[in-house]
Amino acid sequence: MTLDTLDRRILDLYQRDTRVPSERIGAAVGLSAAAVQRRLKRLREAGVIVAETAQLDCRALGLGVTAIVHVDLIDESARAAHAFRDRLVARSEVQQCYGVAGSIDYVLVVIVPDLAAYDAFCADCLLHDANVRSFTTHVVLDAAKRGGGLAVPQA
Amino acid sequence: MTLDTLDRRILDLYQRDTRVPSERIGAAVGLSAAAVQRRLKRLREAGVIVAETAQLDCRALGLGVTAIVHVDLIDESARAAHAFRDRLVARSEVQQCYGVAGSIDYVLVVIVPDLAAYDAFCADCLLHDANVRSFTTHVVLDAAKRGGGLAVPQA
DNA sequence: AATGAAATTTATGCCGG
DNA sequence: CCGGCATAAATTTCATT
Numbered sequence: 001m002t003l004d005t006l007d008r009r010i011l012d013l014y015q016r017d018t019r020v021p022s023e024r025i026g027a028a029v030g031l032s033a034a035a036v037q038r039r040l041k042r043l044r045e046a047g048v049i050v051a052e053t054a055q056l057d058c059r060a061l062g063l064g065v066t067a068i069v070h071v072d073l074i075d076e077s078a079r080a081a082h083a084f085r086d087r088l089v090a091r092s093e094v095q096q097c098y099g100v101a102g103s104i105d106y107v108l109v110v111i112v113p114d115l116a117a118y119d120a121f122c123a124d125c126l127l128h129d130a131n132v133r134s135f136t137t138h139v140v141l142d143a144a145k146r147g148g149g150l151a152v153p154q155a
Numbered sequence: 156m157t158l159d160t161l162d163r164r165i166l167d168l169y170q171r172d173t174r175v176p177s178e179r180i181g182a183a184v185g186l187s188a189a190a191v192q193r194r195l196k197r198l199r200e201a202g203v204i205v206a207e208t209a210q211l212d213c214r215a216l217g218l219g220v221t222a223i224v225h226v227d228l229i230d231e232s233a234r235a236a237h238a239f240r241d242r243l244v245a246r247s248e249v250q251q252c253y254g255v256a257g258s259i260d261y262v263l264v265v266i267v268p269d270l271a272a273y274d275a276f277c278a279d280c281l282l283h284d285a286n287v288r289s290f291t292t293h294v295v296l297d298a299a300k301r302g303g304g305l306a307v308p309q310a
Numbered sequence: 311a312a313t314g315a316a317a318t319t320t321a322t323g324c325c326g327g
Numbered sequence: 328c329c330g331g332c333a334t335a336a337a338t339t340t341c342a343t344t
């Protein structure tokens with residue numbers, strides 16, 4: 001799918017706040033509300049818009065601990081790595097999961113109520129896994145930016 | 156602010172897809188559509204719902220490179236760390252920024268069109284900064300989960 | 311504090327250009 | 328592919344319990 005400049009400008013506005021009316025977006029980009037909606041629909045169907053979600057305040061929900069976890073695997077073959085990944089992605093505590101190049105194999109963002117829950121998560125998913133060589137935990141002290149929008153290239 | 160079981164169940168549904176009608180949420184939790192909306196409004200005003208955003212497909216936008224960057228600072232004092240953090244958070248390439256405990260000081264998720272843009276970002280924000288002792292880049296090969304919802308505790 | 315209905319706003323579908 | 332209008336749906340407000 002090809003995105004024109006209008007699509008990009010719409011996305012740039014829309015991604016930050018999905019509640020802004022199409023009419024306002026249209027006014028900003030020089031299009032009618034109907035045209036904006038047509039494009040948003042197309043962008044959803046094409047998978048450019050992956051999801052429309054709400055970002056919640058972890059603290060208010062009693063999710064007091066965020067940890068960034070580095071995992072080093074023993075067997076890094078595709079089969080073994082995918083098995084590991086699929087198990088982690090299925091866990092609700094794992095908010096993000098990235099397979100990376102370099103000295104480590106996976107980076108996770110884990111969000112849990114407290115350290116006891118984090119401990120339980122590690123026991124379940126990491127300590128218990130024969131393919132995990134080692135892992136390192138970095139407890140987040142200051143979540144300065146949790147899910148900023150993307151820098152939509154206007155080119 | 157205090158969240159009851161109904162609030163938590165509403166949030167659990169709503170955070171994954173903000174486009175599901177309040178009537179359907181109400182049917183799921185045993186409330187009228189109006190009651191669901193009143194609660195959502197309260198949750199927004201209280202800051203429990205931080206933002207309502209769209210998740211976009213990086214590839215489709217031409218954002219082909221995601222990197223996880225570890226930064227080690229020289230001066231970790233609050234003043235110096237905040238200065239560093241504030242500068243980074245203001246950059247649109249920095250999608251996430253966490254101050255962490257442990258052997259490193261900050262973890263960033265940086266999303267850019269290509270490696271040239273990543274190089275430019277590093278030059279601007281990291282190499283150029285006298286307070287950055289060192290940094291390590293982990294290029295993401297497989298973004299298995301980019302922004303999963305939270306595991307809303309139903310307690 | 312929730313419900314139901316009315317009023318407003320927002321989104322969707324269709325048609326002519 | 329756009330704009331405008333008609334229709335439908337969703338959200339907000341208000342009165343009531």
